[in-house]
Amino acid sequence: MVSLTPLQHRVDPNADLSRVEAALREAATTDDDFLTEVASHLIPAGGKRLRPAFVIAAALSLDPAGDRPESLSDEMVRGGVAVELVHLGSLYHDDVMDEAETRRGIEAVNHRWGNLTAILAGDFLLAKASELAASLGTEVAELLAATIGHLCEGQVRELQLIYDTRRSEEQYLQAISGKTAALYATSCRIGGILSGADRSVVDQLTEFGHAYGMAFQVVDDILDLIATDEELGKPSGNDLREGVYTLPVIRMIADGHPVRELLGQQLDEESRDTARTLVVEGPEIATSVVTAQEFVDNALAALDGLPATPGVQGMRDAATSLLSTLER
Numbered sequence: 001m002v003s004l005t006p007l008q009h010r011v012d013p014n015a016d017l018s019r020v021e022a023a024l025r026e027a028a029t030t031d032d033d034f035l036t037e038v039a040s041h042l043i044p045a046g047g048k049r050l051r052p053a054f055v056i057a058a059a060l061s062l063d064p065a066g067d068r069p070e071s072l073s074d075e076m077v078r079g080g081v082a083v084e085l086v087h088l089g090s091l092y093h094d095d096v097m098d099e100a101e102t103r104r105g106i107e108a109v110n111h112r113w114g115n116l117t118a119i120l121a122g123d124f125l126l127a128k129a130s131e132l133a134a135s136l137g138t139e140v141a142e143l144l145a146a147t148i149g150h151l152c153e154g155q156v157r158e159l160q161l162i163y164d165t166r167r168s169e170e171q172y173l174q175a176i177s178g179k180t181a182a183l184y185a186t187s188c189r190i191g192g193i194l195s196g197a198d199r200s201v202v203d204q205l206t207e208f209g210h211a212y213g214m215a216f217q218v219v220d221d222i223l224d225l226i227a228t229d230e231e232l233g234k235p236s237g238n239d240l241r242e243g244v245y246t247l248p249v250i251r252m253i254a255d256g257h258p259v260r261e262l263l264g265q266q267l268d269e270e271s272r273d274t275a276r277t278l279v280v281e282g283p284e285i286a287t288s289v290v291t292a293q294e295f296v297d298n299a300l301a302a303l304d305g306l307p308a309t310p311g312v313q314g315m316r317d318a319a320t321s322l323l324s325t326l327e328r
Contacts, residue, residue, distance in 0.1 A: 017049050017052060017053060017056075017080070019072060019077050020049060020052045020056075020077055020080045020081055020084070021043075021049070023077050023078070023080075023081045024043055024081050024084055024085070025040060025043055027081055027085060027128050027132065028040040028043060028085075028125065028128070030124075035121065035124065038109060038113055038117055038118075038121040039121050039124055039125055041106075041109050041112075041121075042088055042091065042092075042103060042104060042106075042109070043088070045103070045104040045105065045106045046104055047084075047104065049080075049084060050184075050318070051080070051083040051084055051087055051183060051184065051187040052079075052080025052081065052083060052084045052187070053080070053314070053318075054083075054184060054187040054188050054191065054209060054212075054315065054318075055076060055079045055080040055083055055187045055188070055190050055191040055194075056072060056076050056080055056191065056311070057188075057191065057311040057312075057314045057315050057318075058187070058188040058189070058190070058191025058192050058195070058205045058209075058311065058315070059073075059075075059076045059079070059190075059191035059192070059194045059195045059311070060072075060076075060191075060195070060309065060310065060311035061191070061192070061195065061197070061201070061205060061306060061307075061309055061311040061312050061315070062195060062197055062201070062306075062307065062309060062311075063195075063309055063310075063311065064307070064309050064310075066309050066310040066311045067310035073194075075136060075194050076191070076194055078132045078135060078136060079132075079133075079136055079140065079190045079191065079194055080187075081129075081132055082129045082130075082132040082133045082136070082140075082144060082190075083129070083144070083183060083186065083187045083190065085125045085126070085128050085129035085132070086125075086126060086129045086144065086147065086148060086151070086183060087183060088122075088125050089122040089123070089124075089125035089126040089129065090122070090151055090179075090183075091103060091122075092109050092110070092118050092119070092121055092122030092125065093118075093119065093122045093155075094155075095108040095109060095110050095111075095118065096110045096115045096118050096119055096122075097155075097159070098238070098242060100234065100238075101235075102233065102234050102235070103233065103234060104233045104234075105230075105233040109121060126148060129144060129148075130144060130145065130148075133145075136190070136194065137193075139193060140190055140193060140194075143186055143189060143190065143193075144186065144190075147182050147183055147185075147186040150178045150182035151178060151179055151182060151183065152178075153178045154174075154175050154176065154177065154178020154179030154180070154182065155175075155178070155179050157171065157174055157175040157178060157179075158175040158179065158244060161175075161245075162242070162243040162244065163243035163263070163264050163265060163266070164243075164245070164264075165245065165253050165260050165263050165264050167245050167250055168250065169247065169250055169251070169254075172245075172246065172247055172250055173214070176213075176214060176217040176218070177210070177213075177214065179217075180213050180214070180216060180217040180220075181209075181210045181211075181212075181213030181214045181216075181217065182210070182213070183213065184209040184210065184212050184213030184216065185206050185207075185209035185210035185213060186206075186209070187209055188205040188206055188208055188209030188315075189202060189205060189206040189209065191205065192205040192206070201306065204302050204303065204305075204306065205302075207298075207299075207302040208299050208300075208302040208303055208315060208319075211295050211296075211298040211299035211302060212295070212296075212299040212315075212318065212319055212322070214295040214298075215292045215293075215295035215296045215299065215319070215322055215323075216322060218247055218288060218291055218292040218295065219292050219322055219323060219325060219326060221239065221246035221247060221248070221288075222246075222247075222248060222285060222288055222289065222292070222326060223325065223326065224236060224237065224238060224239050224246070225237060225239075225240070225246075225248060225276055225279055225280055225285065226280055226285065226326070236276075237272050237273065237275075237276040240263075240267060240272050240275050240276055240279075241266065241267045241269075241272040242266070243263075243264075243265075243266065245263065247284075247288045247291065248279050248282070248284040248285050248287075248288045249263075249279055249284075251284040251287060251288065252278075252279055252282055252284045255284070257278070257282065259275055259278045259279065262274065262275045262278075263275065289323065289326060292322070292323060293323060296319050296320070296322055296323065299315075299319045300316060300319055300320070303315060303316060
C-alpha cells in the first residue's frame, strides 16, 4: 500500500493512486514469468509515486473539480505510469552502478539476480515507458525520450567526478538537474500537455517541477548523511563511501575542513562513519537546507497566477512539506 503524501491527499483523496498502481503492475507484466518477477520487484516495495502524482496534479491544475474521481482520465493514468516506469528503470541501473544490496528496504534486483538481469530489466521498463508515452502523442513521446537522455547525462556528469574532491557546486547542480529534476519537470509538463493548457501554463508547471526536483535531490542528499539505514531503506552515508560528494560535503571541502584528507578514495565503514560524523556536526548541513528552501521558494513562485484548484494546491503542499523530512 502506498502511503499518501500531501500531494496525493489533494489530488485523489478517495484512494492511494490505485488506478496508477494497478496500471503500473500491468505494464510490468509480460508473457515471461521470470521477466515479470524481476520487472515488478520494486513495485510492491512501495515508493511515494510522486512523479505520477505530479502528472495528475498538473493535468488537473486548471480543473476546479480536480479532486473528484471522475476527473482522472485514462490518459493521465498512462502518463503517470510512464514517468514512474522511467524512474524505476533508472533505479535498476543506479543500483548496478552502486553495487547496491538493498533498495526500499528489500534486496536490490542486481544483488538478487545479477547485474546483467538488472540492466536488461531496467531497459525493459524504459521501453515500456516509451511505449506508453507514444500512445499519448508525438510531443509526449519526444519529451520522455529527451528526458531519458537528460537522466543519462546527469548520471554521467556525476560518474566523471567520483572521488573527486574538486567537485564544485556548479557541477553538482548540473548533475542533479539532469538525473533528478528533469524527470520531475517532465512529469509536470506531461500533465500540462494532457490538460490542453496554454503553453504559458505548461511552462509554469514545468518550471515548478524542475525547481521541486532540485530541492528534492538536495534534501535526499542531506538525508543520506543524517538519516538511519532503516529510514532510508538502504545504507546511510553511502554517497560518501562511494565517492559521490554532495552539497554539504562540497561546501565543507571548500571551507578547508580536514575531512578532505579522508576523501578521494573508497572508504571502509569506519572511515565512512568518521567522515559522516564530521559533516553532520558541521554548519554545511544547515546551509544546504537553506539552499533546498530557496529551490522550494522558486517552485512556489512558479505557480503564481494559477487558480487555487486541488491540483495546484496539491503541488504547493508537496513543495512546502518537502523539508519536513529533515526534521529531527
